[in-house]
Amino acid sequence: xxAETRRFLVAGAIASALLAAALLTGCRTAxxxxxxxxxxxxxxxxxTAEAAEISALPDGPGKTLVSTRCxxxxxxxxxxQQRKDAAAWGRTVTQMRTWGTPIQDDDxxxxxxxxxxxxxxxxxx
Amino acid sequence: xSDRIISRREALTVALAAVGTLVRxxxxxxxxxxxxxxxxxxxVGGSRLVIQNARPLDAEAPIEALRTFETNNDLFFVRSHLPxxxxxxxxxxxxxxxxxxxxxxxxxxxxxxRAEHRSVTIECAxxxxxxxxxxATSGVQWQFGAVSTATWTGVPLATLLERAGVQTSALHFWxxxxxxAPMAATPRFIxxxxxxxxxxEAFVAYEMNGQPLPLLHGGPLRLIVPRWYGMASTKWLTHVxxxxxxxxxxxxxxxxxxxxxxxxxxxxxxSLITAPREGERVAGRTIRVTGVAWTGTGTVAHxxxxxxxxxxxxxxxxxxxxxxxxxxxxxxxxxxxSTGEQRVxxxxxxxxxxxxxxxxxxxxxxxxxxxxxxxxxxAS
Numbered sequence: 001x002x003a004e005t006r007r008f009l010v011a012g013a014i015a016s017a018l019l020a021a022a023l024l025t026g027c028r029t030a031x032x033x034x035x036x037x038x039x040x041x042x043x044x045x046x047x048t049a050e051a052a053e054i055s056a057l058p059d060g061p062g063k064t065l066v067s068t069r070c071x072x073x074x075x076x077x078x079x080x081q082q083r084k085d086a087a088a089w090g091r092t093v094t095q096m097r098t099w100g101t102p103i104q105d106d107d108x109x110x111x112x113x114x115x116x117x118x119x120x121x122x123x124x125x
Numbered sequence: 126x127s128d129r130i131i132s133r134r135e136a137l138t139v140a141l142a143a144v145g146t147l148v149r150x151x152x153x154x155x156x157x158x159x160x161x162x163x164x165x166x167x168x169v170g171g172s173r174l175v176i177q178n179a180r181p182l183d184a185e186a187p188i189e190a191l192r193t194f195e196t197n198n199d200l201f202f203v204r205s206h207l208p209x210x211x212x213x214x215x216x217x218x219x220x221x222x223x224x225x226x227x228x229x230x231x232x233x234x235x236x237x238x239r240a241e242h243r244s245v246t247i248e249c250a251x252x253x254x255x256x257x258x259x260x261a262t263s264g265v266q267w268q269f270g271a272v273s274t275a276t277w278t279g280v281p282l283a284t285l286l287e288r289a290g291v292q293t294s295a296l297h298f299w300x301x302x303x304x305x306a307p308m309a310a311t312p313r314f315i316x317x318x319x320x321x322x323x324x325x326e327a328f329v330a331y332e333m334n335g336q337p338l339p340l341l342h343g344g345p346l347r348l349i350v351p352r353w354y355g356m357a358s359t360k361w362l363t364h365v366x367x368x369x370x371x372x373x374x375x376x377x378x379x380x381x382x383x384x385x386x387x388x389x390x391x392x393x394x395x396s397l398i399t400a401p402r403e404g405e406r407v408a409g410r411t412i413r414v415t416g417v418a419w420t421g422t423g424t425v426a427h428x429x430x431x432x433x434x435x436x437x438x439x440x441x442x443x444x445x446x447x448x449x450x451x452x453x454x455x456x457x458x459x460x461x462x463s464t465g466e467q468r469v470x471x472x473x474x475x476x477x478x479x480x481x482x483x484x485x486x487x488x489x490x491x492x493x494x495x496x497x498x499x500x501x502x503x504a505s
Contacts, residue, residue, distance in 0.1 A: 049176045049179040050179035050180055053178075053179055072308070073306060073307045073311070074178065074181065075178050075179040075180035075181075077176075077177065077178045077179060078178050078265075081177070081178075081265070081266040082263065082266075084263070088263070092263070099306070099311040099312070100306075100308025100309060100311055
């Protein structure tokens, strides 16, 4: 086995171990592709993408709710790229609750206020 | 949902914050490349996919990647409704419902059938959504690059349906992929196709531009529905259910609808300038303008450009032939009258008589934006 290939396999094995520890659902390593050769530059690019999305979340009373509820299923950019008023955010949060996101009534008000303040119709892009 | 599960998921989120940024994208990259395309992802001139959402991955092609008829697999736009599924081995496709003989076909068996190669342009129905001026937008804020073309290898869906003995009562075919949301209560992504399309142009593909279909693009097996917006081309296809009625899934009934309630289906005629790029500085008295144009109705018949805000239009010449379901490349030489800021617009029309509007009327979902594009650049 060539050294380069071996290196990628080792990297793949490490990534797989981390994956197994971190992600119980939704994101599993395709073992048949374990010998894939990751491009370091794009790997870095992608790896910073979600971190940048999360860091783009402004501080506020709803931030923890976003992190612990909304981000269960999707990244932060799906939120931060939207511009909606309180009624529209309310509909979105209600739909997400219907779709299984664990949000209590009290939390919904905090969440909608946070989303509307930072990602309302007049917020900067 | 029990507290235990919630708490486990919360722990998961914390874990994600700690190591997810190292792990998840690395996997995405690994899948995107494939061992057969070492070094891929660097793409054309070092360009890369433009990520709109990291999870699930929604990413558009960089415009310069759209200057060739076939888009590099690594730079082909990616749209995911739900997280990437686990890939079962062997992969199978089951056809059931209103059929005489329900069948489950292993992928290997499909690969042994007579293969066809088809060049098909896929555009996300939300491409250009960010260009709409909407009071309450929703969905991925795509710019221009959620469109790409590949030559797909596979077999007609009709061949498989006939093998299952499709019955006359089967009027709608519900397409099911392997992708699932993290929460069980979240709707599956199910789309149904009318009989004439399912037995017509639709086909199942297992290769993309001569490579095994990458996971990010729906591999190992996906549906391709030429001329329709991308939501019809179900990725990770596992089941085709033949029904008498249309699917009542969320993404049929509520999603992918225009303002008047009509379904989003065929791609609207549209064109895109691939050179010069927005903000580019060019030199010379004449510059080459290039681009692509596509439609879901007929074939692209004419493409014109304008450098005076649409008062006058000059024709372009096609460099590829008209093919239903695939885009055409075009080019034109534009005379530069004076130095400084320049503007060029493009407008396409198709053989069905449709022509791009100056401004597509917005709809709440932000679908089907085929407004005329304008690129601003400067000349010295």
